[in-house]
Amino acid sequence: LFAQALHGQGELYERVTALHARALEGLRRDRALRRRFDRCRTTFTRERPRLRRWFQQAQLTPGDFLRAQEHLLPILREPEFLHRRLPRPATELLLRLPGLQALRGPIEKIFSRSKFTVGNRLFRTRLHRGQPVIEGEDAPSLSALAGIAHELGHCLAERHLLRRQRCDAAYSETVAHFFEELAVRDYLETQGSAREQVAWERYQRKVDGCNFFFFQEEARALRGLPRVRPRLFPPNTYVFRESLYSMPGYQVNYARASLTKARWLACKRTLAGFLAMTEGT
């Protein structure tokens, strides 16, 4: 698919894009979903002046992305330090974070059920016998710590282990995004340099920028409008934004997660602070 997508043709690529087009067509008739996209867009527009700094930081440039054969791929280039070797596997380091101590019991249970495999850098939450479990690699790196923290957020939200009793995809994604950003930030505050802390924040704003960009793209597709201009990526490379194809209509949940982060991060600066306020999301 990689080679076919770069050339914009090939049997598999054409099948994937045709399936996606059909899924979008079906979703265009889903009024409730379109209303969610419209509401989210209205909120972004209304809050734009207040969130000016966030929008500036979330602005995407070609230098933020990986390239393949002269094409810009919608995959963010991770800062180098995320891959440096840490003294212990990510799960052990997460369990030591002061901000997570209140949830240590449930987190240990989730980790013990999870399937960590060497070399699997695709972090996911799956249901196994009715329980959410994490898949991915428990490597001694910040990249793994960020990936596992994100999925841990999904697991905790979906098992109603946080204060909020109701869980929907937007809420689950919001908790996951907060866990990812704040767990790494908490770790870097004691074990990292000031430069790494700044680089992590900058990288996270680019994650938000991507969420917003693909939310706009999907919102336009649902209204039957052409893509956002100027085009940042060639459309044939969109298949590398996996969620766009595996979960059509989902980008609104990423956008909501980023929007909530944009509103709250300025004041809730720690994981413990966020956990105390989960009802506010």
Ligand SMILES: [Zn+2]
């Ligand atoms: Zn997620």
